[in-house]
Amino acid sequence: MIDFEKIKILYQFGKNLNSNDLKVLINSAKKVSFSTNENLINEGETKKEIYFITKGLVRAYINTEKGDEITSEIYQENKVLASKDIILFNRPSRFNFEALEDTQAYFIDFSLMEQIISNNIKLQESRKQIYQNILKDSLFRLDSFILLTPEERYLEFVKENPNIINRVPNKYIANLLGITPVSLSRIRKRIVTKKK
Amino acid sequence: MIDFEKIKILYQFGKNLNSNDLKVLINSAKKVSFSTNENLINEGETKKEIYFITKGLVRAYINTEKGDEITSEIYQENKVLASKDIILFNRPSRFNFEALEDTQAYFIDFSLMEQIISNNIKLQESRKQIYQNILKDSLFRLDSFILLTPEERYLEFVKENPNIINRVPNKYIANLLGITPVSLSRIRKRIVTKKK
DNA sequence: TTTTGAAGTTAACAAAAGATAATTAATGAT
DNA sequence: ATCATTAATTATCTTTTGTTAACTTCAAAA
Numbered sequence: 001m002i003d004f005e006k007i008k009i010l011y012q013f014g015k016n017l018n019s020n021d022l023k024v025l026i027n028s029a030k031k032v033s034f035s036t037n038e039n040l041i042n043e044g045e046t047k048k049e050i051y052f053i054t055k056g057l058v059r060a061y062i063n064t065e066k067g068d069e070i071t072s073e074i075y076q077e078n079k080v081l082a083s084k085d086i087i088l089f090n091r092p093s094r095f096n097f098e099a100l101e102d103t104q105a106y107f108i109d110f111s112l113m114e115q116i117i118s119n120n121i122k123l124q125e126s127r128k129q130i131y132q133n134i135l136k137d138s139l140f141r142l143d144s145f146i147l148l149t150p151e152e153r154y155l156e157f158v159k160e161n162p163n164i165i166n167r168v169p170n171k172y173i174a175n176l177l178g179i180t181p182v183s184l185s186r187i188r189k190r191i192v193t194k195k196k
Numbered sequence: 197m198i199d200f201e202k203i204k205i206l207y208q209f210g211k212n213l214n215s216n217d218l219k220v221l222i223n224s225a226k227k228v229s230f231s232t233n234e235n236l237i238n239e240g241e242t243k244k245e246i247y248f249i250t251k252g253l254v255r256a257y258i259n260t261e262k263g264d265e266i267t268s269e270i271y272q273e274n275k276v277l278a279s280k281d282i283i284l285f286n287r288p289s290r291f292n293f294e295a296l297e298d299t300q301a302y303f304i305d306f307s308l309m310e311q312i313i314s315n316n317i318k319l320q321e322s323r324k325q326i327y328q329n330i331l332k333d334s335l336f337r338l339d340s341f342i343l344l345t346p347e348e349r350y351l352e353f354v355k356e357n358p359n360i361i362n363r364v365p366n367k368y369i370a371n372l373l374g375i376t377p378v379s380l381s382r383i384r385k386r387i388v389t390k391k392k
Numbered sequence: 393t394t395t396t397g398a399a400g401t402t403a404a405c406a407a408a409a410g411a412t413a414a415t416t417a418a419t420g421a422t
Numbered sequence: 423a424t425c426a427t428t429a430a431t432t433a434t435c436t437t438t439t440g441t442t443a444a445c446t447t448c449a450a451a452a
Contacts, residue, residue, distance in 0.1 A: 064343065072342050084335055088328055124320040131327040132284055138334035139280055145341040145374050146268050147260065149440095150409080169429060178341050183409050185431055190408095345410095346439085365399065379439055381401055 028113070029106045034099040041083050041097040048110035051081040056103025057167055060095040061175075071175040074100075074164055080130060082110070100168055150179045151187050224309070225302045230254075230295040237279050237293040244306035247277040252299025253363055256291040257371075267371040270296075270360055276326060278306070296364055346375045347383050 032051075034040055040051060040058060053075055060073040060083075072095065075081045083093035087110060117123040144153050154177055158165055165173070174184035228247075230236055236247060236254060249271055256269040256279075268291065271277045279289035283306060313319040340349045350373055354361055361369070370380035 062343070070343060072339070084331075088332055088335070118317075118321070121314075121317050121320065124317065124324070125314070128320070128323065128327065131324065131331060135280075135327060135331050135334065136284055138331065138338055139284070142334055142337055142341075143268070145338075146371065147258070147266060171429070175342065180410060181430075182411080182432090186409085189431080367399070376440060377400075378402090378441080382439085385401080 028116075029108045032105055032107045034103045034105070036099055036102055038099050039096050040081070040099065040103070040105070041086075041093055041095075043093055043096050045083065045093045046086060046091075048086055049082070050087075050108050050110050050113060051105040052108075053077055053079050053081055053103060053105045056105075057100040057164075058097055058103055059100055059168070059172055060097050061172075062095050071172040074168060074172065074176065076164060080134075081105070145178065150177055150183065151190065153177050154184065154187055155191070224312075225304045228301055228303045230299045230301070232295055232298055234295050235292050236277065236295065236299070236301070237282075237289055237291070239289055239292045241279065241289045242282060242287075244282055245278070246283075246304050246306050246309060247301040248304075249273055249275050249277055249299060249301045252301075253296040253360075254293055254299055255296055255364070255368055256293050257368075258291050267368040270364060270368065270372065272360060276330075277301070282306075341374065346373055346379065347386065349373050350380065350383055351387070 029052075034056070041049070043063065055077060057077075058075040058081060059071050060075070061069045061071045064070055075097075081097065083095060083097070085091050085093045085095065117127055144156055148156065154173075157173065157177065170184055170188075171181035174181040177184065179187075225248075230252070237245070239259065251273060253273075254271040254277060255267050256271070257265045257267040260266055271293075277293065279291060279293070281287050281289045281291065313323055340352055344352065350369075353369065353373060366380055366384075367377035370377040373380065375383075
């Protein structure tokens with residue numbers, strides 16, 4: 001029996017899937033749910049797993065030596081989520097991935113996926129696309145650290161992520177921007193008074 | 197006639213090349229030289245080209261609206277260099293790529309390379325590797341902006357790039373770290389006095 | 393050798409950010 | 423509806439950074 005939602009999701013991943021590989025991918029993709037505050041991936045985890053978020057919101061955060069949490073990323077609907085430590089660096093995840101809202105996702109074992117991909121040139125194109133997109137995001141963010149002030153960085157973030165702003169605490173946004181929550185609060189005030 | 201240096205270079209790119217594709221790549225790769233201060237790629241350029249640096253040092257810098265140059269990256273020997281604007285974002289390069297020393301590189305037309313890669317599954321693995329490496333660098337740098345202070349960031353940079361430190365002006369390093377040259381100078385002084 | 397210019401440091405001041413704590417606002421649980 | 427928590431703001435103070443300009447070093451060019 002065919003699950004059309006799955007197909008829709010996987011379509012994003014690979015636009016040129018042949019029906020065979022599509023089937024394998026569909027069968028290996030499992031639908032999973034997480035309630036608010038639940039972790040998709042825990043610090044220390046090594047299992048190679050990839051999630052496609054269909055609903056909800058997830059943050060990645062790290063526990064620093066000083067004893068506080070720093071949020072490094074926020075994932076929303078239709079995004080691919082994975083621990084880059086595990087997948088790219090081949091080491092235990094330094095980050096926790098925590099659902100900020102009730103979240104639904106498709107879960108695929110990365111090793112299996114790599115195996116399928118390695119035998120399918122079209123899928124490799126798709127994977128390239130995914131890597132490129134992650135890379136684009138990273139580079140965009142890097143530019144903002146080098147070229148913009150924290151205030152400009154915040155304004156850009158709001159502009160680029162108007163939907164996220166109202167769904168997550170500002171302290172997480174502050175972390176993403178590389179500043180403290182107190183400083184973000186001041187920046188926000190500064191922006192308001194400037195407008196007048 | 198076979199150019200062994202070319203092969204050695206290309207070997208890094210693709211460890212599983214078959215002899216046919218290897219030949220095509222070798223024939224399309226041209227050896228190019230740049231003297232100090234010469235640009236490999238100019239702002240506004242749109243030609244898709246990739247360089248493998250075999251000798252020398254190159255910086256990417258952008259001319260900001262305020263009228264100053266900000267150095268965003270430094271490429272050294274055995275690194276793949278390309279304008280990410282052109283290759284990834286499909287837009288004219290915002291950055292100039294300037295040789296900081298007399299530089300030698302292999303030059304390959306990216307479109308041709310893509311064409312060759314798209315027909316060779318082994319090469320796609322190699323390309324994945326390249327994307328992964330660029331991604332790793334970006335993520336590593338991003339972490340440093342989120343998790344470290346400018347001073348810690350500088351210390352990490354020195355640790356990770358001991359060879360670059362003595363080859364480029366500090367003002368470029370300051371840009372890479374997202375701070376001003378004056379501030380970097382103070383940080384360096386602070387580090388020295390701390391040690392005593 | 394002298395000169396010229398760029399890089400690096402230092403100084404002085406203003407602006408911004410970090411740290412800590414108190415206060416207020418908002419949220420969720422009972 | 424009240425209470426308890428957590429987030430956000432504000433205040434105060436310290437530290438750091440940005441800005442501008444002067445000064446010093448150093449290296450390359452004349």
